[in-house]
Amino acid sequence: MGAAAGGTPQRGSPRGWRRDACAHYTRTVNDFNAPQSAPDLLASQGGKPVRDKFLPFAVPWIGEREKQLVLESLDSGWITTGPKSQELARRVAAMTGAKHAVAVNSATGALHLALEALGIGPDDEVITSTWTFVATVNVIEHVRARPVLVDVEPDTLNLDPRLVEAAVTPRTKAILTVDYGGQPCDYGAIDAIAGPRGITVVADAAHAFGAAYQGRPVGSLARITAFSFYATKNLTTGEGGAAVTDDQALAERIQLLSLHGMNRDAWKRYGDTGSWFYEVVAPGWKYNLSDVLAAIGLGQLDRFDEFQRRRVELVTRMSAGLADVPEVRTMKARPDVTHAWHLFPIALELERLTIDRARFITELRAENIGTSVHFIPIHRHPHFRDSLALRPEQFPVAEDAYRRAITLPLFPRMSDRDADDVVAAVRKVALAFRR
Ligand SMILES: *Cc1c(COP(=O)(O)O)cnc(C)c1O
Numbered sequence: 001m002g003a004a005a006g007g008t009p010q011r012g013s014p015r016g017w018r019r020d021a022c023a024h025y026t027r028t029v030n031d032f033n034a035p036q037s038a039p040d041l042l043a044s045q046g047g048k049p050v051r052d053k054f055l056p057f058a059v060p061w062i063g064e065r066e067k068q069l070v071l072e073s074l075d076s077g078w079i080t081t082g083p084k085s086q087e088l089a090r091r092v093a094a095m096t097g098a099k100h101a102v103a104v105n106s107a108t109g110a111l112h113l114a115l116e117a118l119g120i121g122p123d124d125e126v127i128t129s130t131w132t133f134v135a136t137v138n139v140i141e142h143v144r145a146r147p148v149l150v151d152v153e154p155d156t157l158n159l160d161p162r163l164v165e166a167a168v169t170p171r172t173k174a175i176l177t178v179d180y181g182g183q184p185c186d187y188g189a190i191d192a193i194a195g196p197r198g199i200t201v202v203a204d205a206a207h208a209f210g211a212a213y214q215g216r217p218v219g220s221l222a223r224i225t226a227f228s229f230y231a232t233k234n235l236t237t238g239e240g241g242a243a244v245t246d247d248q249a250l251a252e253r254i255q256l257l258s259l260h261g262m263n264r265d266a267w268k269r270y271g272d273t274g275s276w277f278y279e280v281v282a283p284g285w286k287y288n289l290s291d292v293l294a295a296i297g298l299g300q301l302d303r304f305d306e307f308q309r310r311r312v313e314l315v316t317r318m319s320a321g322l323a324d325v326p327e328v329r330t331m332k333a334r335p336d337v338t339h340a341w342h343l344f345p346i347a348l349e350l351e352r353l354t355i356d357r358a359r360f361i362t363e364l365r366a367e368n369i370g371t372s373v374h375f376i377p378i379h380r381h382p383h384f385r386d387s388l389a390l391r392p393e394q395f396p397v398a399e400d401a402y403r404r405a406i407t408l409p410l411f412p413r414m415s416d417r418d419a420d421d422v423v424a425a426v427r428k429v430a431l432a433f434r435r
Helices: 019-032 064-076 083-096 107-117 134-142 161-167 187-197 248-257 291-302 304-322 357-366 382-387 396-404 416-432
Strands: 100-104 125-129 146-150 172-178 200-204 224-228 241-245 328-330 344-348 405-408
Touching (some): 083 241, 100 248, 107 134, 107 200, 107 248, 134 146, 146 161, 161 187, 172 187, 187 200, 241 248, 291 304, 304 328, 304 344, 304 416, 344 396, 357 405, 357 416, 396 405
Parallel strands (some): 125 146
Antiparallel strands (some): 224 241, 328 344, 344 405
């Protein structure tokens, strides 16, 4: 773990407050409510926070259109899976360049069904990234296959194709890509590994709705792609997701498994039995999306281009604002991608700071800036560490990134002022703890 800088008062003291005077003066500030005027006095030391109102790291933007469509669904009497879920699926397919889409209640469900539909099971290996949310790896275990975790590229924190290639064995059935933060993986390199060996590429594109690689939309780059419409994602239904594919048989299988394995077309085949008739042809799950939630997604889709434009504006503004703060590094989009900018992660230049990442987050919180960390690498979670016998040394890039990573606020409803506050707070904390 990173050095516990917060535990040693001297190392953790802000600039200009070091050494003997510091402990005493800090106490003075707290006890006597001393000057709040110095603009660079940290909020944690009694100074004025960069902003008065807390700015969360992500807030959904639900507009009048979403509300109207939700009411329409409620008034229609059809509140479970129905016309709105189907319309959402159709539009998601159209937007992502895939022939078929199935709307489900989460990306986790979409990924699980993707692996099921592909027939991945016991003794199979699925290569994926350690730099992801746990759902990516849990679903591999749900089908009783073996997750094979690999390290990431330093600039994108996406799967490193060379390490993927090194991890392939005769049992490798799939490569499960993760488009971190909204930046597509290097699908050219991954396809070059998967294609000749008959390995299937499945994409966890929970961050990458609307992204593209070399002009091809995410959704058209893998055999099956999963999107998330979770509350913090760049398009939301509150809870929801979708699986998209060009393969009709896979889409039908996913559809079937998403609702108990009930074959809705049975009545067609058996003609005389009427619309009440169904047959269960597999023990499916209950992953269908409610029309009430799909309605939110339809409203979001109407405004999606506007959302994405705003994300790019905010990223441009904050990246420019942080360009001359050498204590932090922002992430860049590679030239051949359209980045969905779901997240705005920074990396701390710890060598230039007297504090660690945890303390930096605490200081930003005191300045009323919310943050998150994406991600705690999978190999650090006890279950995977122990059951897969993983050691941190196997993942040097992810380990290094994890010590430095902070996700700053980014959501379309943020004002320029909010973005400037984020920059000001990062600058203030960086300056105070500059080495
Ligand atoms: C959010 C997320 C998921 C899970 O999405 P749900 O819709 O909540 O199931 C999966 N993978 C990644 C990388 C995510 O960030």
